[in-house]
Amino acid sequence: MNVTESFLTAIDSLMANKMRSILTMLGVIIGVAAVIALMAIGNGFSAFVSNEIQSLGTNLVIIVSDTDVSGGYQTLSMSDIDALSDPANTPDVTEVAATVQSTKEIIYQRRNTSATVVGVTSNYFDVYNLSEVSQGNLPTQQDNDTRARVAVLGATIATKLFEDTYPIGEAIKISGTDYRVIGILAEKGGSMSSPDDQIFVPLETAQAYITPLRTRKGEMAVTMLLTTAASEDATDAAIQQITDTLRTRHNVLYAGEDDFQIISQTSLLDTFSTITSALTLFLGAIAGISLLVGGIGIMNIMLVSVTERTREIGIRKAVGALQRDILIQFLIEALVLSLVGGLLGIGLGWLMTVIVAPIMEDAVPVIDLGTIALATSFAAGVGLVFGIYPAWRAARLHPIEALRYE
């Protein structure tokens, strides 16, 4: 008997016992569905995170000030901006923007809310990719120098405060003082401290009236510096130059720790990919275990099935089935069960991701072909490995003993 015939015989036998076949497949269906769904959720999560990080821009290097716990003193000062802007210190740095930020109460007429108020240098919007406005204008260098009380709003907070009112020229209160709204930013999206929820004022305005932070020496302080490296490849060199310059300026000892933190897209991506790949691996392991359990289920049912079908095997042998014929029939049955189970599992897993997608919001689950290939070959492997022993047992049955079996 050739393999095609064995295959058809196996299909016949599975179709003749539909209920048993379906129950056997259940373990694999659930196992594969779990693999697909969990991997898709893991993939979606990591895609989401790396997207967020990449939206920062590839050349961006952020320096965050340390905060002195006792007095709230910062380590980064206005003069640091000038030092980092000097090509003699940092040849690979092209732009330096700075911010101070704090969370304040915002009032417009009867509405009030709280929001992060960010004091920014006028080049901040360019450096951070935020220069697109939906209405009005961005603050100018002159607004900064004159400490003008003007504000630009993120899209979400603007809608929240003004609803249908035309916002430009309106006055909002920040910490009790009036600021004139001069622009609304275009919507940016994203969820980790999205600019849509923030309010921007000129840096020196903020330092004077809203967030008057200072360094230990008494200089006006900033909480964050945003710099761009000349190119993506120059990022590492820029980070080194920035570190050297700031350590020298802050008189950090050779053995001392940096009094600031540097965050670049590369460092963020590295950190997050470590986390997300650990997560994906963990989810994969859980899913793998459920597949293994499914496989043992198949072996169990196949063994029971060999016992239950002893007479059938006896009859087949009596009319001329070779050991090989029986072996292949049972193997193919196990293989078909796990493959069909695998396909149904892919369908179910896909359904599960569709169901959880709304809960996951921006981290849309992603089913990739690799996962499908992995799950399918795992299912086939499960069928083969756990099918061999029962099939071998069946093939070796003695025809007379098999026929006698009650």
Added chain:
Amino acid sequence: MIELANITKTYTMGTQEVHALRGVDLTINKGEYVAIMGPSGSGKSTLMNIIGCLDTPSNGTYILNDIDVSDMDDDDLARVRNQQIGFIFQQFNLLARTSALKQVALPLTYAGYSRRDRYERAEAMLKSVGLGDRIDHRPDELSGGQQQRVAIARALVTEPSIILADEPTGNLDTASGEEILAILDDMHQQGITIVMVTHATEVAERTERAIRLRDGLVVNGS
């Protein structure tokens, strides 16, 4: 031609040995119609299984159509059963949940016939045993006599030279039994060798020769 020389079969159950056959010498010529009789436990089924290559003797030689099959391996015996022997059992031994057509086609599957040839032959064979209108019926949708006729069609479909029937009418009423015996008579007319186990003298009388077994030995008719 079936030639058995000093065939013994011993079953060991724990420490106890059961001598089911204790030295059977027997020759059955091509085309003969033979009955095997004897009390229960005398070794009739054991002998039939050995003749049918379903089992191997503990000792002795069995020459089937000039080939020594006494110590063939499992797969070689399966080929002999498939090509030269047809079985009819008292309990029919049909596959559950399987149509008559597929039951009858089964031996042809293992013989390597194409799907089309199998079904054509199986259908023709079912027609010849009077079941042309039952080919899609499964065993639980057939009477005992009809099930046995499916089993006969299955035994005949490979055109074997020998048919072995172990109490083929044992589970049937007189009328159905008579139908089965009529088919066997017919097969005999066609020149097929038939060996049948029976307890009924009137059934044995239809055959050409009755062989009597007692306690694993042939006492009469070898």
